Amino acid sequence: NAGVTQTPKFQVLKTGQSMTLQCAQDMNHEYMSWYRQDPGMGLRLIHYSVGAGITDQGEVPNGYNVSRSTTEDFPLRLLSAAPSQTSVYFCASSYRAYSRTTLNQETQYFGPGTRLLVL
Amino acid sequence: AQSVAQPEDQVNVAEGNPLTVKCTYSVSGNPYLFWYVQYPNRGLQFLLKYITGDNLVKGSYGFEAEFNKSQTSFHLKKPSALVSDSALYFCAVRDSSGDTGRRALTFGSGTRLQVQP
Numbered sequence: 001n002a003g004v005t006q007t008p009k010f011q012v013l014k015t016g017q018s019m020t021l022q023c024a025q026d027m028n029h030e031y032m033s034w035y036r037q038d039p040g041m042g043l044r045l046i047h048y049s050v051g052a053g054i055t056d057q058g059e060v061p062n063g064y065n066v067s068r069s070t071t072e073d074f075p076l077r078l079l080s081a082a083p084s085q086t087s088v089y090f091c092a093s094s095y096r097a098y099s100r101t102t103l104n105q106e107t108q109y110f111g112p113g114t115r116l117l118v119l
Numbered sequence: 120a121q122s123v124a125q126p127e128d129q130v131n132v133a134e135g136n137p138l139t140v141k142c143t144y145s146v147s148g149n150p151y152l153f154w155y156v157q158y159p160n161r162g163l164q165f166l167l168k169y170i171t172g173d174n175l176v177k178g179s180y181g182f183e184a185e186f187n188k189s190q191t192s193f194h195l196k197k198p199s200a201l202v203s204d205s206a207l208y209f210c211a212v213r214d215s216s217g218d219t220g221r222r223a224l225t226f227g228s229g230t231r232l233q234v235q236p
Contacts, residue, residue: 043209
């Protein structure tokens, strides 16, 4: 298994440009999510999905869109990049626990990250 | 609302000495607690978790953590530190009574562990 993969590894954008950060997993995980990591702030949840066709907002969703057309892929779109979106972006996935006996499956696995610089 | 506090930005320890990285949490229900490690320019790697059961949890690379409900703490420990343990460590929590679909982890701000030879 490749696990969780993210592309690109690094991107420079100008203010106002749009782009899509790609995330894919090959573990058949139902749950996928996007976080951003900023210095001294840990990771903050942007959007998440509990399965194909289902997405919802996290803690900091403004300026980002997501879609989940397949179980494997969960792209994150920046509609009009702003300097405040300069950050490191991580995608994560996990099984969705349906009962207490499957709770141990809910560990989230993270991709290697995309470093984004918006000028 | 759920929250995590990692009170130390950096912990310095000599190789071979025991190490502790502190974490306290706040949730309204029962917590699910996690530790992740991040090496430079890498993603987060899962170390260990507490879901239910024994308060002492053993994880990867010789790390362990003790869940203390009365003190709302989940400190990460290792009996003998290695230089290769130097990295950024994140504690995370999820409220078990919340919307299970959301599965949102709340992370602490991270603690940088520096192990000196």
